[in-house]
Amino acid sequence: MQSVGIVAPQSRHFAEPLPLRSGAQLRDYTLVYETYGTLNADKSNAVLVCHALNASHHVAGTHQGAEKSVGWWDNLVGPGKPLDTHRFYVICVNNPGSCFGSTGPMHINPVTGKPYGADFPVLTVEDWVDAQARLLDAMGITQLAAVLGGSLGGMQALGWSLRYPDRLRHCIAIATAPNLSAQNIAFNEVARRAIVTDPDFHGGHFYEHGVIPKRGLRVARMIGHITYLSDDAMEEKFGRCMKADTLNYSTQAIEFEIESYLRYQGDKFSDYFDANTYLLITRALDYFDPARDHHGDLTAAFAKATCQFQLVSFTTDWRFSPARSREIVKALLDNKHRVSYAEIEAPHGHDAFLLDDPRYHNLLRATFDNIAKETADVKPVMAFKGVAR
Amino acid sequence: MQSVGIVAPQSRHFAEPLPLRSGAQLRDYTLVYETYGTLNADKSNAVLVCHALNASHHVAGTHQGAEKSVGWWDNLVGPGKPLDTHRFYVICVNNPGSCFGSTGPMHINPVTGKPYGADFPVLTVEDWVDAQARLLDAMGITQLAAVLGGSLGGMQALGWSLRYPDRLRHCIAIATAPNLSAQNIAFNEVARRAIVTDPDFHGGHFYEHGVIPKRGLRVARMIGHITYLSDDAMEEKFGRCMKADTLNYSTQAIEFEIESYLRYQGDKFSDYFDANTYLLITRALDYFDPARDHHGDLTAAFAKATCQFQLVSFTTDWRFSPARSREIVKALLDNKHRVSYAEIEAPHGHDAFLLDDPRYHNLLRATFDNIAKETADVKPVMAFKGVAR
Numbered sequence: 001m002q003s004v005g006i007v008a009p010q011s012r013h014f015a016e017p018l019p020l021r022s023g024a025q026l027r028d029y030t031l032v033y034e035t036y037g038t039l040n041a042d043k044s045n046a047v048l049v050c051h052a053l054n055a056s057h058h059v060a061g062t063h064q065g066a067e068k069s070v071g072w073w074d075n076l077v078g079p080g081k082p083l084d085t086h087r088f089y090v091i092c093v094n095n096p097g098s099c100f101g102s103t104g105p106m107h108i109n110p111v112t113g114k115p116y117g118a119d120f121p122v123l124t125v126e127d128w129v130d131a132q133a134r135l136l137d138a139m140g141i142t143q144l145a146a147v148l149g150g151s152l153g154g155m156q157a158l159g160w161s162l163r164y165p166d167r168l169r170h171c172i173a174i175a176t177a178p179n180l181s182a183q184n185i186a187f188n189e190v191a192r193r194a195i196v197t198d199p200d201f202h203g204g205h206f207y208e209h210g211v212i213p214k215r216g217l218r219v220a221r222m223i224g225h226i227t228y229l230s231d232d233a234m235e236e237k238f239g240r241c242m243k244a245d246t247l248n249y250s251t252q253a254i255e256f257e258i259e260s261y262l263r264y265q266g267d268k269f270s271d272y273f274d275a276n277t278y279l280l281i282t283r284a285l286d287y288f289d290p291a292r293d294h295h296g297d298l299t300a301a302f303a304k305a306t307c308q309f310q311l312v313s314f315t316t317d318w319r320f321s322p323a324r325s326r327e328i329v330k331a332l333l334d335n336k337h338r339v340s341y342a343e344i345e346a347p348h349g350h351d352a353f354l355l356d357d358p359r360y361h362n363l364l365r366a367t368f369d370n371i372a373k374e375t376a377d378v379k380p381v382m383a384f385k386g387v388a389r
Numbered sequence: 390m391q392s393v394g395i396v397a398p399q400s401r402h403f404a405e406p407l408p409l410r411s412g413a414q415l416r417d418y419t420l421v422y423e424t425y426g427t428l429n430a431d432k433s434n435a436v437l438v439c440h441a442l443n444a445s446h447h448v449a450g451t452h453q454g455a456e457k458s459v460g461w462w463d464n465l466v467g468p469g470k471p472l473d474t475h476r477f478y479v480i481c482v483n484n485p486g487s488c489f490g491s492t493g494p495m496h497i498n499p500v501t502g503k504p505y506g507a508d509f510p511v512l513t514v515e516d517w518v519d520a521q522a523r524l525l526d527a528m529g530i531t532q533l534a535a536v537l538g539g540s541l542g543g544m545q546a547l548g549w550s551l552r553y554p555d556r557l558r559h560c561i562a563i564a565t566a567p568n569l570s571a572q573n574i575a576f577n578e579v580a581r582r583a584i585v586t587d588p589d590f591h592g593g594h595f596y597e598h599g600v601i602p603k604r605g606l607r608v609a610r611m612i613g614h615i616t617y618l619s620d621d622a623m624e625e626k627f628g629r630c631m632k633a634d635t636l637n638y639s640t641q642a643i644e645f646e647i648e649s650y651l652r653y654q655g656d657k658f659s660d661y662f663d664a665n666t667y668l669l670i671t672r673a674l675d676y677f678d679p680a681r682d683h684h685g686d687l688t689a690a691f692a693k694a695t696c697q698f699q700l701v702s703f704t705t706d707w708r709f710s711p712a713r714s715r716e717i718v719k720a721l722l723d724n725k726h727r728v729s730y731a732e733i734e735a736p737h738g739h740d741a742f743l744l745d746d747p748r749y750h751n752l753l754r755a756t757f758d759n760i761a762k763e764t765a766d767v768k769p770v771m772a773f774k775g776v777a778r
Contacts (some may be wrong), residue, residue: 022638122638181646182627183620189648190611193655196641197604199588217588219608222579231572231707238571240678247676249411249511252585253669255675258571259578266582279640286644287636289629318620 001080002070004036006073007061009094009101012138018096018131022029024121028110031135033057033102036077037085044053044375046141047083048093048132048168049370050075050149050156051279053224054273056100059087059092075356082365087372088145093122093135093156098279102200105276115275118204123280124246125152125288131160133167145371146170150353151320152281155288155324161305162290170371171305172364174312175353178298178331179289184319188282191220195275213275218266220278225265230316230349234258298331305332309339310367314352314359340367390469393425396450396460398483398490402526407485407520413510417499420524421490422446422482424464426474428530433764435530436472436757437521437557438462438481438739439531439538439545442613443662445489448481449474471754476761477534484517487667494665495596505665507593511709512669512693514541514677518548522556534760535559539742540709544677547717550694551679559760560694561753563701564742567687567720568678573708576616577671580609584664593665601666607655609667614654619705619738623647630663687720694721698728699756701749703741729756 009032017027020187034057036133039046049059051072060071069239077083094102097120105120112119136144147168149157154176180188195201195216202209226234238258247255254260294300309332313325322343332339344360346352352360398421406416406551423446428435438448440461449460449467465477466472483491486509494509501508525533536557538546543565550560569577584590584605591598613622636644643649683689698721711732721728733749735741741749752770 021459022636029557118640122640149444179629181620182623183615183618185629185645186611186615186623186647188653189645189651190608190615192640192654193611194583194608197607218586219579219583222575224581226572226575229572231570234571236574240568240571240574247411249413249676251507251511251581251665251672255733256571256574256578258575262575262578263582276640283640287607287638 002078003070003074004061004078004085006064007034007036007058008065009034009057010066011101012135014134018127018134020121020127021124022122025101026096026121026123026127026131029096029103029131030101031093031096031131032102033091033135034059034071036060036090037088039089039139042142043141044145045088045372046136046144047090048136048144048147048160049077049083049090050128050147050153051092051095051133052149052151052153052375054269055153056098057092057102059090064386073354074087074372076361076364081355082361083148083368086370088368091136091139093132094133095123095276096286099274099277104274105204105280106274115205115207117207118276118279120276120280122283124284125155125159126163128284128289129156129163132156132160133164137168139181142167144168145375146172148174149176150174151350152175152288154284158290159288159334161307161309162301165304165306168307169375170310170311170367172367173325173328175314175317175320175325175350176328177292178327179319180286181324185286186272187223191223192279194219194223195278198275201275204279206275209324211347212270216269216274217270217278218263221266221269221273222262225262227319228350230318230347232316233348233351235305238345298327299334302331302335302337303333305337309337311339311341312353312363313341313343314346314349314360315343316347317350317352319364321348391467392463393450393467393474395453396423396447398423398446401524402492404522404731407516410513412509412642413490415485415510415512415516415520418485418520419490419491419501420482420485420492420520422524423448423460425449425479426477428478428528432530433476433534434478434761435525435533436479437525437533437536438466438472438479438547439521439536439542440481440484440487441515441540441542442674443658444542445487446481446483446491448479454736462743465750465753471750472537472757473761477757479526480528482521484512485520485665486512486673487665488666493663494593494669495663504594504596506538506596507665507668509665509669511672512635513673514544514548514719515552516520517545517673518552518559521549522553525556531556533548533557535561535757537561537563537731538565539563540565540739541674541677543560544674547679548677550696550698551690554693555694557696558764559699559756560696560703561756562714562717564703564714564739565717566709566710567680567716570713574675576612576674580612581668581671583608583612587664590664593668595702596663601659606659606662606664606667608650610655610658610662611651614651616708617739619736621705622737622740625736633736649753686769687716688723689690691717691720691724691726694724694726698726699740700728700730701719701752702730702741703731703735703737703749704732705736706739706741708739
């Protein structure tokens with residue numbers, strides 16, 4: 001299996017405002033995206049990948065001159081890979097409000113001439129779906145072969161099935177949930193409080209002060225990392241391993257490997273992620289709740305869907321447990337929708353959706369094989385020996 | 390069942406330094422404690438209760454003029470209650486390093502003449518056990534009928550069985566663990582980082598600056614609360630209940646009840662708890678690991694114990710799950726120690742050990758009934774109609 005190789009992000013500017021669920025609008029915005037593979041003649045082989053909290057449009061391949069810049073789902077997307085770029089035209093859009101190129105809180109608010117900061121409008125999963133649909137309009141793609149996403153990306157895939165039911169044939173939602181539980185919201189809220197109470201946050205207008213609320217971002221990321229890994233995976237990877245043979249008897253020195261790991265992850269994250277983006281994206285997670293418009297009835301919410309569904313969960317995922325996927329499956333079955341569900345025994349917790357567990361990848365490979373078969377014009381668009389299974 | 394009524398803390402000063410596991414020592418310290426019931430003639434009816442992270446010596450009853458100051462385990466300890474103060478003389482000591490009266494980081498360091506702050510020596514569970522033993526020496530109590538504790542208090546009870554095997558007849562360790570898992574340490578570490586990176590922490594010497602690192606304490610407490618409650622209990626209590634009928638579409642306003650609850654708990658905690666104490670106590674949790682001195686062999690660690698054990702865990706406790714209690718039970722059985730173990734199906738997570746679940750309290754009542762029976766001289770020391778079951 002090969003990499004898609006060197007890739008470059010593209011961007012498109014939208015002059016017409018995007019109306020948002022909140023009643024506000026996003027005016028004059030840019031979307032940054034990447035594509036892999038080739039769009040076929042009748043534009044029927046497009047697959048939209050939706051990114052989660054801290055990821056970007058950069059799904060596969062590497063950027064010129066940056067060997068380590070491997071895309072976040074490179075193990076899945078590429079020539080001969082489960083989502084085979086010889087067959088499919090893969091698109092990923094950096095969602096507005098994010099911090100990887102699309103219009104976000106660090107960009108200039110046309111109303112004030114200063115960075116949006118905390119004034120950036122609060123976005124929802126549905127707003128992102130709308131923004132993605134506009135990009136597809138501009139590309140002339142009326143129907144997607146599939147929308148695929150894990151975690152928050154899975155919520156966007158579900159959102160597509162409800163908001164544009166006739167614009168996708170398959171919805172593949174992995175390690176996701178029909179809404180956040182109280183515990184999920186609680187973790188988000190602690191992370192947000194850590195950020196907004198950091199004195200360097202300056203009410204969200206820290207750009208103007210030339211500072212970054214790194215303390216808050218570090219704590220937010222450390223909390224996130226605990227919830228992404230399973231208890232068992234963390235135990236296996238770190239256990240009670242010490243940094244040294246003897247104890248320091250200190251409350252601030254690093255004694256355990258797990259402390260070192262978390263601090264490193266926190267430091268790294270605070271160097272590249274935007275604090276306002278973290279607030280916006282966790283809030284979009286909190287708000288996602290398709291049943292809300294149907295008096296809490298998830299079955300009623302999914303009545304309008306028409307595509308085929310593939311749900312996947314992982315046994316040790318305690319952030320979005322299999323039980324949450326089963327709620328979705330039940331609502332789909334209640335509607336007699338076509339749905340397939342796989343609960344994969346994997347030790348890695350929520351992070352499993354990003355890893356290349358063979359059963360998981362074989363399942364997605366089979367799913368995309370089937371999608372390719374039913375899509376008349378989806379044939380390999382480049383010759384590549386040994387791609388077919 | 391009655392309350393023990395109005396109680397008053399006592400205190401005792403110790404001039405002789407307490408040598409600590411770290412090699413440092415605590416010199417010139419005071420222990421604050423409370424007692425309930427009456428010590429019998431041969432001093433055989435004493436039960437030591439050990440407190441957990443944020444609790445104090447104030448286990449039962451109320452303080453004069455403060456009606457709401459009900460002790461943290463008042464549902465368990467009192468006349469006619471499972472730990473019956475008509476039969477037992479109950480003692481609880483505020484551990485040194487804490488912030489409820491015993492010598493701690495907010496007190497004057499005799500070496501510098503300033504508050505200890507971050508220079509307060511790092512204490513271990515074993516050091517607390519030693520301090521408690523010294524108080525019992527001073528009280529002339531050579532052997533305890535039982536040592537009882539939940540969570541970190543359970544670790545102290547286990548510590549007693551190993552450090553002073555002939556000074557207790559029963560060890561009752563509830564909702565505890567033989568050591569912290571990587572995930573447990575991870576949560577502690579995030580809480581500590583939130584505190585020490587708060588600019589008001591001033592390297593632990595904030596007393597001299599007239600400030601309190603409240604932001605860090607709030608975040609620490611919010612994280613703690615998430616881990617004390619089970620996912621299900623949080624869902625049942627809060628779910629996705631909103632503060633208002635309409636959404637605010639804000640990242641900082643409170644939308645969900647769970648956010649309101651966590652912020653309230655964080656605020657309340659930051660008003661009364663000491664930041665250095667939080668660091669010290671979480672570190673003592675991290676360090677507790679009786680198997681460490683025995684090449685990781687918990688069975689070898691418990692070889693020296695001689696008392697009878699009662700272990701209790703709660704099915705929904707994900708902080709110290711039943712599996713962790715079972716590790717202790719196995720090590721005790723390997724040694725052919727007398728041990729009884731109850732795994733109680735309770736929905737409340739780790740917090741269950743503080744609640745009055747009938748099965749849980751009936752179990753402890755039976756345990757203490759048996760302890761009373763086998764203790765020849767433990768008879769009701771006050772007449773009280775209807776106390777006997």
